[in-house]
Amino acid sequence: MQHAVELEELGVQIKEASRFLEKAGEQLSQRIIGQHEVIRRIFIAMLVNGHILLEGVPGLAKTLIIRTFAAAMNLKFQRIQFTPDMLPADLIGTMIYNPKDMEFYPRKGPVFANVILADEINRSPAKVQSALLEAMQEHQVTIGSQTFPLQEPFMVLATQNPIEHEGTYILPEAQVDRFMMKILVDYPSYDEELEIMLQSATTASELPVLPVVQPHDISRARALIDRIYVDPRVQRYIVDLVVATRKPAQYGMANLETMIEYGASPRASIFLLLAAKAHAFLQHRAYITPEDVKAIAYDTLRHRIRPGYEAEADNIKPDDIIRQILQHVQVP
């Protein structure tokens, strides 16, 4: 009973602490029409220190969402356009020789910001991608012999185009795995498109975005998220879902054995739990339910499941596999 009271109190604190997200959401909704789920996922990733891989055709306001998000959250934003001739030094910085005092000084690259938009990340070769992915994993950058910690919060939102593969360097599985979520950005609905057209077809300058978040808001939210209660049943449910991607026959899905070349890594369980906690935070709850897990399962698992040859031949996508797993693994 004592624990239940604690959770109730925590719920009140969460509701109070999550107000800044509502304010940020209002700012975003003034500039962005639709794409509510994408914005929600970006909030989730920001709350639990995750990074996002956005996949969508050009013109779906991916850059606008991220720029507006950074402005509303009062975070330093950097957009880096990845190109084939890019070098790691263009990203992380380099040592510059000063002839006056005959010494080398570090010149920090664009990665030294809070929100990084790695536009078309798959256009650069692996060495540039890995330079960024090192920063994502370690939250620090080494220039020459000096190591510099990155500013917190540090969040990478990378984009890639799903339809154009010519002249691209596909992200290796190990690197894709470091992204907490892979979000598929879809076209807006008919009404949303109509609204976008009317709002954007103007020569007037864009509405200014007000920074409504203070740095301590984010750190306070993160501290509360760490206290969100996870029942052992939900813990096991998360592990069941991840293990089912590796050994589907154990969960009565023998037909998926040949459909999956390899399943999700243990990083999936960690991110699934973190994202579910952040999802519960957005719902002003001090505990996780299987609903939170199911809500973010697609975005957290889709880039961690590699469909086998048979699945590709039958045009079965990772989302179809995840759907079947969610339908078969019994909810606690």
Place this chain on the structure above:
Amino acid sequence: MTGFPRQLLFLLLVLLPISFSSACCGAERRVRPEITVRVTPDSVLVGDRIRCTITVHHSEREIAVLEGFDRSDTVAEQPFELISRKHSSSLPLSGAGKDAFEFELAVFGTGRQSLPSFTVVLRDTAGKVTKKIPCQPSASVFVRALTDSTMHDLRPVKPPLKPSIPSLLIISVIVWVFGVAGVVLLLLFLLKRTVRNSAERVDSGQVAQRKLRKLGSSLSAGMPPHECYEELSNIMRSFLENHYRISALEAVTQEIERDLKKLGVAGFESIMNLLKQADLVKFADSRPDVEESRQSLHKASEVIRTTRAQKDEG
């Protein structure tokens, strides 16, 4: 008297040449056997077929039989495979007979290939062997190996083998197998329908009520309330799954709420309250007391009764 010998002499002069000629003819009727072997064509590619004709001329009182040519051991030693054979007899001239043996052979090996030896056996009308003539034919065939330039189409390497099992037996076995499979499928279908009908006859509401009564007894016997809520959630989900045919056991509360709304279930708020209360116990570590648990069981029983009544009215 002089007239009679003259007439006799004349008769003799007339009859003598006739008898001489008939004696000569009788001698000619005993024809010396003559054997000819002809092969067409004389040059083929490996796997091609040739036609070999053996003609035996003999007297009309004899019958010719060929031995050895079509014996499997004889032909098998040679680069030939017997495909078919034909035999015909005729009497082209009076007093002479002719037997023609036609063989169709597939040819293997390469280079000049001699035909296999054979023996012509002549028998009289009583079946007695009158003569045996061994024969090694001089005719041969030249076999060219297949090369890329000559391979215009696929040629049989070996003549097609006739199935050892009669086709009638195969057909009857296939019909029998299909018949058995059909009967098994029909039985399975009937069994499935019977099971489904009997399952439909079991009222999910009755089952749920029985389980709730049992749960109430367990609660009175000292079952911890949080375990009671867990079981209550399972009972409600099973009831919803069977009653409304929705997958409630694999669905989260939100999904059940969406499905019930879609179905337009009246009073679904009560069902959702119960499930949400159970969720609090299961996932938020909420610890209700025994009295609260008893009230929830009562509510659940009421909800099931109302839902069943509504369905009966509907």
